[in-house]
Each structure stands twice: as structure tokens, then as C-alpha cells.
Amino acid sequence: MAAIEISGLTKQFGTLIAVREMNLSIDREIFGLLGPNGSGKTTTVKMLTTLLTPTEGDAHICGYSVTKDPQKVREQISYVPQDMAVDPKLTGRENVIFYGKLYGIPKPRETADEALLMLELADRADDLVKTYSGGMRRRLELAQALVHDPEVLFLDEPTIGLDVGGRRRIWDHIIELKKKGMTVFVTTHYMDEADHACDRIGIIDKGRVVAMNTPTALKTEICQDIVAIRADGTFKGIFPEGVSYLGRSGDELRFKAVNGEEAGVALSRAFTDDGMNVRSVSIRQPTLDDVFLALVGEQDETMAFDFQRFRTMLRRRR
Structure with a gap:
């Protein structure tokens, strides 16, 4: 048992x-x-x-x-x-x-x-x-x-x-x-x-x-490359074929793609054509954070962390 x-x-x-x-x-x-x-x-x-x-x-x-x-x-x-x-x-x-x-x-x-x-x-x-x-x-x-x-x-x-x-x-x-x-x-x-x-x-x-x-x-179940992009502005176009949007983590937009290098180039071009300023593009293997993002969507965990830190600060002042 x-x-x-x-x-x-x-x-x-x-x-x-x-x-x-x-x-x-x-x-x-x-x-x-x-x-x-x-x-x-x-x-x-x-x-x-x-x-x-x-x-x-x-x-x-x-x-x-x-x-x-x-x-x-x-x-x-x-x-x-x-x-x-x-x-x-x-x-x-x-x-x-x-x-x-x-x-x-x-x-x-x-x-x-x-x-x-x-x-x-x-x-x-x-x-x-x-x-x-x-x-x-x-x-x-x-x-x-x-x-x-x-x-x-x-x-x-x-x-x-x-x-x-x-x-x-x-x-x-x-x-x-x-x-x-x-x-x-x-x-x-x-x-x-x-x-x-x-x-x-x-x-x-x-x-x-x-x-x-x-x-x-x-992580293996995602079985695709992760493309992480930092860019200024809002994308209003259509994502390239073979690319799926996972969500945002901080100031980073994450995508999964079968071929990360090709997807990175295509996404960068699409963002630039839409008037956005692309600051960085990185390609890597999926992490558990990517799995979490893919399954439950965008989450603001910073708020929870800041609240805990604030509560701890109050305790120390007592």
C-alpha cells in the first residue's frame, strides 16, 4: 500500500x-x-x-x-x-x-x-x-x-x-x-x-x-524547441506557421516550434514588420516553467512573492 x-x-x-x-x-x-x-x-x-x-x-x-x-x-x-x-x-x-x-x-x-x-x-x-x-x-x-x-x-x-x-x-x-x-x-x-x-x-x-x-x-511531452523573445510594442499580426504561443513570463514572450532556429528568424521578421523593436531572441530546450505555462497559461507569480515579502517585513517589525 x-x-x-x-x-x-x-x-x-x-x-x-x-x-x-x-x-x-x-x-x-x-x-x-x-x-x-x-x-x-x-x-x-x-x-x-x-x-x-x-x-x-x-x-x-x-x-x-x-x-x-x-x-x-x-x-x-x-x-x-x-x-x-x-x-x-x-x-x-x-x-x-x-x-x-x-x-x-x-x-x-x-x-x-x-x-x-x-x-x-x-x-x-x-x-x-x-x-x-x-x-x-x-x-x-x-x-x-x-x-x-x-x-x-x-x-x-x-x-x-x-x-x-x-x-x-x-x-x-x-x-x-x-x-x-x-x-x-x-x-x-x-x-x-x-x-x-x-x-x-x-x-x-x-x-x-x-x-x-x-x-x-x-518536458519531453512538449518535445519542441522554445523560442523566447523580448520585444517592445504589441504584435497585431499572425504568428508564422509551425509556431505556437505559450504565453508571457515577465517581459519575455515564449513560443514552441519544431525548428527553433527557423521559428526565431520568422518571428523576429514578423515582429519587426509589425513595427516592434526586437531586443533579444533565444532558442533552447523546454523547461518545467514552459510546461507550466503551456498547461495553465500566463500567471503573475511576482504579486504572490511580493506579498509574502511584505508580510515577512511586517513580522520583523513587531
Whole structure:
């Protein structure tokens, strides 16, 4: 039996169907659930962690039903939410010991010290959490989540708001957990992270899983060159034959084409003839970001990131 078995999982809020008939089987892997804001990622995680009751369907975690045996499910899992789940007025060690006592760990202090050592926080264990950086706080949340040695770990946007170095360290720890046999279910906006670390990826849009496979297989399914163009102005003409528009990412217009070099020349000529100023043209192999763009269309993820940064700034001022 897989660690996570999802059958027809549905959640409805009034007339809004946030998650629609989800079916998944996940076991001893890092599974990434990707999707735009409001697509149903967090709602899915909250149902699987028993924080929300499904409207229809069910899910089994390590054989236990989230609807019939929620307490048994909670004993098998840990959950690190998007929002900070540590007490800044306590030390790192005190935070982890508190979680150990909640789970009834026989030797909470010793277990806490082991978790802090594993997450590279032993030298700051007795410092107040309010002195920790964002990356350290995220690692402390992982230490708390691992104190009772769960079978399944749920991570909702584990690296949002962190710098590149902090993101890398968090993922290094997540990958190590998977190597030890843990099943990790993660949501993220960062396509490069999912491409590098996830064994399989599900892409959800408007509550429905629209694609699921390994990152390599998903990129292979596009099976075409990607042409990325930066240009000033608005194109009002017709795209050349054999070229399909994927969407916009930042100031970059992306297209897929069987022959990228020919398509790049044709697109550049068409844009110039239409009075646009073409600043750059590049041809490359598809990335997971291109797959995401092709499946769910244009998304403004910058707004979500800026909001998170603003919220973090407010917390630091308190």
C-alpha cells in the first residue's frame, strides 16, 4: 500500500469547487504539487493533513482514512505550513522540545538535540528564535516536524521568501529525508526547485490535476524547441506557421516550434514588420516553467512573492 492514496478527493466552498475529484498514489518519493495561486494546492494539503474535511471522496495516509481515522493519520504525518510555525520568544531547543512533548516522545530533550543537529542548528539551539534568519526559522520548523519521526511529511511552500542559499539548504535536507525512506508531499512556486528535487510532479489548475509525471517526461511531452523573445510594442499580426504561443513570463514572450532556429528568424521578421523593436531572441530546450505555462497559461507569480515579502517585513517589525 502506498503512503498516500487519494480517491475522488473533492472540496467545495459554497458554489466554488476548490479541489475536484483528485486521484493520486504517492509512496517513498518527493512529490511536488504545482499550480497557480488559487488552484487548490493548499486546500489539498489541508485535507490530507485532516485540517479540512473533504466534501466528497477520501484519502488514506499509511492505510488510515483522513475522514474516518483522523487521529491515526496525525500520528503518521508532520505538516509545515506556509506561515511561521515557531515561537520567536522561545529558544530553538525549547520550540522543538515543546513539539516532542506534544507527540509524547519519551526523551524529548535528547530527540530535540538530534533534530537540531541534523538541521544544522545545534550551535544556535539556546538562542531565541527571534534572532534567527528566515532560513534558520524554516529549518527549525523542519526540526519540529521531524521530532516524532513521521512516515509522511507535508511541506506547503517550504522555501518561499528565502534567498537562493537558504532555498538550497532546505532542499538538501528534504532530499536526504527522501533517501531515508520518507514520503514528502510538497507545494512550491519555484519551477527550478521542483525540476531538480521532485521525483514526480502533479500540475493542478482550477482544482483539477491536469498533468502528472516525472519532470523529464513532462518536458519531453512538449518535445519542441522554445523560442523566447523580448520585444517592445504589441504584435497585431499572425504568428508564422509551425509556431505556437505559450504565453508571457515577465517581459519575455515564449513560443514552441519544431525548428527553433527557423521559428526565431520568422518571428523576429514578423515582429519587426509589425513595427516592434526586437531586443533579444533565444532558442533552447523546454523547461518545467514552459510546461507550466503551456498547461495553465500566463500567471503573475511576482504579486504572490511580493506579498509574502511584505508580510515577512511586517513580522520583523513587531
